[in-house]
Amino acid sequence: MHFTEFDTRLAAYGLLISDDDQILLTWFNGGGRTEPGWTxxxxxxxxxxxxEDAVAREVFEETGYTVDVGDIVAEHHFTLPRQGTRRPxxxxxxxxxATITGGxxxxxxxDGTTDFAAWVPLGEVTALHPRADIIELALDVLRQRNH
Structure with missing residues (x-):
């Protein structure tokens, strides 16, 4: 499919790990459009x-922390088919x-889609449900770093 025939949504996420092996996650309330869950x-x-600016802005809005944004460590994409009058x-x-610098x-x-943020021990993340695919991507990155 040619790029003029579908819409594209870019999204950027911050991977923040504490010194005591906790990951910073947020609770997405679904925004009235989808199921709530961890992200x-x-x-x-x-x-x-x-x-990079999007990560800094989003992390501040959703967690209260200001951050220095580092490198892209992973990327993922998915597609959705045409739905009613919406394009694919x-x-x-x-x-x-990302590294916390303040806040x-x-x-x-x-009135956003994030209800709260929480530090979660890495060993407990797989027990959280539901959780977004971006968390799985982050866990894969962390596993690769430890090998």
């Missing part, structure tokens, strides 16, 4: 911002490392 801090890239869509997701844990967005 990574991040989301849609605005039209005029870089992927490609979602392109990027996972970037305090607490969601700063108002």
């Amino acid at each position: 990574m801090p991040g989301g849609g890239v605005e039209f005029d911002e870089s992927i 869509m490609r979602s392109q997701q990027f996972l970037l490392t 305090a844990l607490g969601t700063t967005e108002t």
